[in-house]
Amino acid sequence: MPTIQYLLDELAHRLQRSATVDTPRGHLVASSRHYGDEDAPRIGVLLNRDLDERVAEYLYSFKIRSTEEKILIPARPELELKARCCYPLRRGHRLLGFLWLIDGDAPDDVVMPYVRQIAEALGEEAEAADDEARRLNELGQRLLRGGDEAEQAAHELREHGFASEGASVCLVAVVRPDQQRSVGLPALSTSAAVQEWRRPGREALEAVQRDVQVLLCGVRAGTDDGVQGMSSRLADELAGSRARIGVSEAGDVEDSRALLRQALLSACASQVFDHLPAAAAWADLYPERLLVETAATLPDGAQPPASMSPLFAPANAALLETVEAYLDHGGDRTATSEALFIHRSTLYYRLSQVQKLIGVDPTDGRSRLGLHLAVKLRRVLHSDVIAFLRNEEMLRR
Known part of the structure; x- marks a missing residue:
């Protein structure tokens, strides 16, 4: 023809x-x-x-x-x-x-x-x-499974021109930890955001690992990867599904499984912490992803001390909200009052009530660190992602 x-x-x-x-x-x-x-x-x-x-x-x-x-x-x-x-x-x-x-x-x-x-x-x-894409996607599946076949898969991907010499990969993971399944989400390759992102120097493979949809984004050296912007647009497309997106750092194609772990933890952190965007990048959320990863591996003895448990009772929800906001604002009382829409005298009163309730002074540096950790870890432990974190084998080193 x-x-x-x-x-x-x-x-x-x-x-x-x-x-x-x-x-x-x-x-x-x-x-x-x-x-x-x-x-x-x-x-x-x-x-x-x-x-x-x-x-x-x-x-x-x-x-x-x-x-x-x-x-x-x-x-x-x-x-x-x-x-x-x-x-x-x-x-x-x-x-x-x-x-x-x-x-x-x-x-x-x-x-x-x-x-x-x-x-x-x-x-x-x-x-x-389409045939070539299916072949490359199969290689991407093998790459992310790890083990003996991952090295051969990486070699074959490079031979096909994906993430070849001088290129890097960045992984984007789409998860719904609340339901622990991606059933019902559209194929990422048909997304308008992904199709608009693709251009010379930018390639994407799609893989599904258990209940996680994954994009392996290959970017040639010297080009703007645009992966974070594409992920944000993808999050807008999936807004009705409650899906969360995690974006890894860039690395070598052989490191894809480790990069997937970064993307998964980032997506889970976005699910737990409301202040994070629906598409969260590993590089931008050190404390949150550290808390998420830690919570999934905590031994029973590392739980917050029993003396703090009254703070987490439903009857004391206002005190918990107040002290968390106070800690999140670095002890700035004016900023905390404005964020909660309460008078400063109300803030002082509630902080004093917290000290009486659990014997911890929120204004003391060392006590504040312990209390902040307890509040945030409990948030993760009582979230929808904890079962996902503990069951997801890709999160294990």
């Missing part, structure tokens, strides 16, 4: 008009030579490989992703956009991209045979890419 570029050039020559093929998300696939009909957005796509956001919003407003018929799109002078014709490129029900012609309509008997051939070529490329 002729290549997409050959077909596009032949069509453009017959029409004496420039033509382009884009992906469903507006990334440039191929472009013909120009015939003097180009506009600013077309030149921008050629230079940047992507559509300007304002132009994309305008074009997609014509429902081009859902139609099977060509659509005529009016000019938009404020965007320096000429009128153009959009031909959806489909194979079966799968949208593979768009063929664009500037300056209105063209004869269907000329254009449609090329539309069908380009769509067929894109479909064959997509099938080959």
Whole structure:
């Protein structure tokens, strides 16, 4: 079959008009030579490989992703956009991209045979890419399982070009510790955030380990990885699922299992501590992930002393909230009062009540450290993540 570029050039020559093929998300696939009909957005796509956001919003407003018929799109002078014709490129029900012609309509008997051939070529490329993705995802599964096969999996991934020489990997873990299962979550590879993140120098493999969905993000040296931004957008997409996302540091592909442990602990910390974002990065939350990891391995003798137990009784919830806020604000009474919307005299009274109740002075440095640890560890131990932490074998060193 002729290549997409050959077909596009032949069509453009017959029409004496420039033509382009884009992906469903507006990334440039191929472009013909120009015939003097180009506009600013077309030149921008050629230079940047992507559509300007304002132009994309305008074009997609014509429902081009859902139609099977060509659509005529009016000019938009404020965007320096000429009128153009959009031909959806489909194979079966799968949208593979768009063929664009500037300056209105063209004869269907000329254009449609090329539309069908380009769509067929894109479909064959997509099938080959799907097969390759499945192979790479299987290698990613083996890599994360560890053991003897992990080293061979890392070697084969590098041979396939994933995280090759000079590249690093960063792991993103999506978990729902409250339900201990990821059933019902969409495939991460179909996420808009992930698809927009992928570009030359950025690759992603998807793996499922037990009840955890994992992205192995490979980034070539010298490129901006953008993984944290992508993870935040992914968290927005999954907001209704109560999923939490953890992001590891960057490392070598051979270290992927250790990086997965970082991502899992980060996701669990995000689940426990409300002040953390839904997509939490290992590098940004040292105390929280340390508390989460510690709580999962605490022997019985390391539990807070019995003398502190009255503070955790339901009847003393206001005192617990007050002392936790006071400790979180580093003993700043003004900031604590403002955060709790209480008068400073009320704060002084409650802190004195805490001291009477458990015999610990929240204003004393050493006592404050012990009390803060007790409050935070208890929060983890009484959260939904503790069973997940203790059962998840990937968290064991």
